[in-house]
Amino acid sequence: MPWPLYLALKQLFPSGRRFPFFTCISILGVALGVALLIVSISVMGGFGREIRNMIVNTQGEVQVRASGLMDDPRAVMAAIEKVPGVVATTPFAEGVVMLQYQNKPAFPAIQGVDANRVDRVIPLRKFVVAGDYDSLDDDRVILSAQLAMTIGARLGSKVSVYSPLLLEKLKADEILIPRELEVCGIFEIGHQQLDSSVVIVTLRTMQELYGIGRSVHGINVKLADGFDADRAAAAINHALPVDGVAKSWMDANQEFLFVLQLEKNMIFFLLLFIIVVAAFSVASSLLIAVVRKTREIGLLGALGASPGQVAACFCYQGVIIGLAGTVSGLALGFAVVHFRNDLVAGFTRLTGSQAALERFYQFSQLPAYLSGTDLALIITSALLVSTLAGLLPAWRAAKLKPVEALRSE
Secondary structure: HHHHHHHHHHHHOOOOOOHHHHHHHHHHHHHHHHHHHHHHHHHHHHHHHHHHHHHHHHOOOEEEEEEEEEEOOHHHHHHHOOOOOEEEEEEEEEEOEEEOOOOOOOEEEEEEOOOHHHHHHHOOHHHEEEEOEEEEEEEEEEEEEHHHHHHHHOOOEEEEEEEEHHHHHHHHOOOOEEEEEEEEEEEEOEHHHHHHOOEEEHHHHHHHHOOOOOEEEEHHHEEEEOHHHHHHHHHHHOOOOOEEEEEHHHHHHHHHHHHHHHHHHHHHHHHHHHHHHHHHHHHHHHHHHHHHHHHHHHHHHOOOOOHHOOOOOOOHHHHHHHHHHHHHHHHHHHHHOOHHHHHHHHHHHHHHHHHHHHHHHOOOOOOOOOOOHHHHHHHHHHHHHHHOHHHHHHHHHHHHHHHHHHHOO
């Protein structure tokens, strides 16, 4: 072990002293900054990943929409499936209806899917928590969990579906009887907005409700694993035989994802100042140590130590504090992330804010995800700032001349 490193360890953790107060305070400052960064970036990354999975699991990696109605969806799907990277396609039609059960109305979004093809692109089957997805036909409907709870519908209940086409019929002095559908399933995605305002019917039922014949509103596309969604969308746009546009999930939600990334970057930037403040504390402690150990520094110079070796002694102290603080912060941060839902549940029970959390953040549980890039950035930033904190004391110690240092006091 190089003697400057040995001396740095001895100064930080003197023999016979179990609790080096200033060293522990310096390490704790760095650890808290790293832990806050781990928790905050993990939660923001979790929201981003959850939103990405939600979009892909409900729309596919690429979505093709026509400027109006898509009259020949089979020809369009055949053209799309020839594009490299496309694994499967499925048509859809969507809109808004009034749903009524026992005089309890609701106004959910409705989506008509091709029951024979939708599972190739969108894993609806895995989100069905009650009932049987395979029972979905032209006389049955699948409700989202919160919607079913709101109107009191259960499996086997008969719900009335009122289409906007009813208004058009009334203008022509015609009467359109509401469609009676049996609830055959209840699904839950984990996103409060979708779980409280969506119903799923067959594509044929949706076409009848909206009177669009065999037309559809768009096509969802699944890509092969690892295939770039933006590149696939560009290729699909060149292959489309109709007037429409293909957008990747990122392009379709570009503004929202930009805001999410901006918030994540701002949180990282602001919380990094906690580590910077801790670094000033480290620098102050080391500067005090330089002043207190002026004679010892002079003695090292008299014994033949070069200014660089003396400076390295204090640089090593900054690095050691940074390493110890980073490791402690990682352990604390990952522990908080692991128990995040328990901590949030306890907090919401005390404050009675569970409903507000679900309403505004749209998730029933707090997601967390930390990418390798974010982790490396946090570790590098903490070590770099801590190392820089030791440079000023190191420069001050290296500038001391042995004769003047030995003559002090």
